[in-house]
Amino acid sequence: MTKRAGERPPGSRAEAEVPVDPWYEKLILDFCQRRLCAESGLVVIKGRETPWYQNRQGRVRYYLLPPYKADTALQTMAVFEQIIHRHSGMHRHQGGLAIYVLEGEGYTIVDGERFDWTASDLLLLPINPGGVAHQHFNRHSSRPARWLAFIPMAFQECLSSEVVQLETSPDWLSLENAKENAQPGTRQDYSASSQNAGFPRAIVGEAKEAGGTTLLDALFKLRDEYRRQSETGLKVVCGPDLPWERNRQGIMKWYLHPGKRDTAIRSLVVYVQEIPPGGKSGRQRCPGGLVYYVLDGRGAVDVDGTRYQWEQGDCIALPLKNFGVEYQFFNLDGQNPARYLTVTPNFFEVLGVDLGSSFEQLEDAWP
Numbered sequence: 001m002t003k004r005a006g007e008r009p010p011g012s013r014a015e016a017e018v019p020v021d022p023w024y025e026k027l028i029l030d031f032c033q034r035r036l037c038a039e040s041g042l043v044v045i046k047g048r049e050t051p052w053y054q055n056r057q058g059r060v061r062y063y064l065l066p067p068y069k070a071d072t073a074l075q076t077m078a079v080f081e082q083i084i085h086r087h088s089g090m091h092r093h094q095g096g097l098a099i100y101v102l103e104g105e106g107y108t109i110v111d112g113e114r115f116d117w118t119a120s121d122l123l124l125l126p127i128n129p130g131g132v133a134h135q136h137f138n139r140h141s142s143r144p145a146r147w148l149a150f151i152p153m154a155f156q157e158c159l160s161s162e163v164v165q166l167e168t169s170p171d172w173l174s175l176e177n178a179k180e181n182a183q184p185g186t187r188q189d190y191s192a193s194s195q196n197a198g199f200p201r202a203i204v205g206e207a208k209e210a211g212g213t214t215l216l217d218a219l220f221k222l223r224d225e226y227r228r229q230s231e232t233g234l235k236v237v238c239g240p241d242l243p244w245e246r247n248r249q250g251i252m253k254w255y256l257h258p259g260k261r262d263t264a265i266r267s268l269v270v271y272v273q274e275i276p277p278g279g280k281s282g283r284q285r286c287p288g289g290l291v292y293y294v295l296d297g298r299g300a301v302d303v304d305g306t307r308y309q310w311e312q313g314d315c316i317a318l319p320l321k322n323f324g325v326e327y328q329f330f331n332l333d334g335q336n337p338a339r340y341l342t343v344t345p346n347f348f349e350v351l352g353v354d355l356g357s358s359f360e361q362l363e364d365a366w367p
């Protein structure tokens with residue numbers, strides 16, 4: 001082989017002068033710290049200890065909020081509760097998230113279209129070019145409405161999401177208090193696209209559906225299928241309309257599932273599970289990454305041999321671990337059932353249900 005001019009053989013003195021990689025060891029440390037957080041972070045976030053805050057969008061409290069709440073065992077999902085007296089502010093950000101109604105009745109305006117909801121419904125915000133502008137309204141002035149939002153943060157980054165405030169909530173503090181309590185610059189909207197009137201659809205250049213037999217054509221067909229689902233799929237999944245399913249893990253009703261194709265989004269898996277008085281769920285080993293919100297009851301969950309107590313209003317964050325997490329729920333009330341809402345990102349169709357670890361049923365809920 002002919003050596004090129006100026007080229008030095010491996011092991012030469014010049015090669016030894018190559019600078020040390022400044023990033024590799026930091027990368028190792030970063031992954032190590034994430035795994036340590038999964039091992040030592042909070043698994044149960046107590047609702048009664050979680051404070052309420054007021055911002056321009058509304059009155060909220062945060063159970064999970066990466067990276068700002070760094071003390072929780074799960075750092076991949078944002079979960080917050082909002083209470084609405086009259087109406088929220090209006091803002092725009094990307095969809096792909098779900099809102100579960102805890103209490104009350106109302107409606108949400110999404111890009112000019114109205115969607116009504118009531119307690120136990122699941123509101124879905126679709127994924128649209130540039131995001132979705134939305135505002136929530138309480139139907140009854142005599143009592144507030146409350147809901148929970150579940151946002152898979154990895155998807156938001158991939159969707160290039162940004163939050164742009166379009167209208168302020170009437171519950172926002174007075175301007176004087178806002179100035180007094182806010183940090184400099186917090187009222188400014190940092191938006192890279194707020195100057196655009198809307199999505200420049202002319203860039204797309206085609207309105208017809210894809211044909212052809214090439215693999216590129218297949219991608220365009222997938223595009224068209226998702227566009228149809230986003231446009232025509234359910235934006236509100238009505239809880240009372242869903243059937244209960246008795247399976248190896250227990251009694252469940254599914255709002256979002258990889259096998260369901262009638263909803264506007266598929267980015268989450270969502271179900272409610274009920275445990276009979278004094279009963280238990282099945283025992284599973286799974287990759288983790290699930291979030292539970294206790295709707296009713298009190299009990300305990302065993303996570304890798306450690307027991308955690310929970311009660312109504314608590315949020316439970318099952319950490320992600322590379323060899324999986326073993327868990328089981330118990331209803332400690334012998335008189336009343338317990339119910340909890342479960343949410344996890346739907347990575348299953350691209351990364352597998354095992355998610356690099358394991359998904360196994362270790363014990364059935366029933367004898």
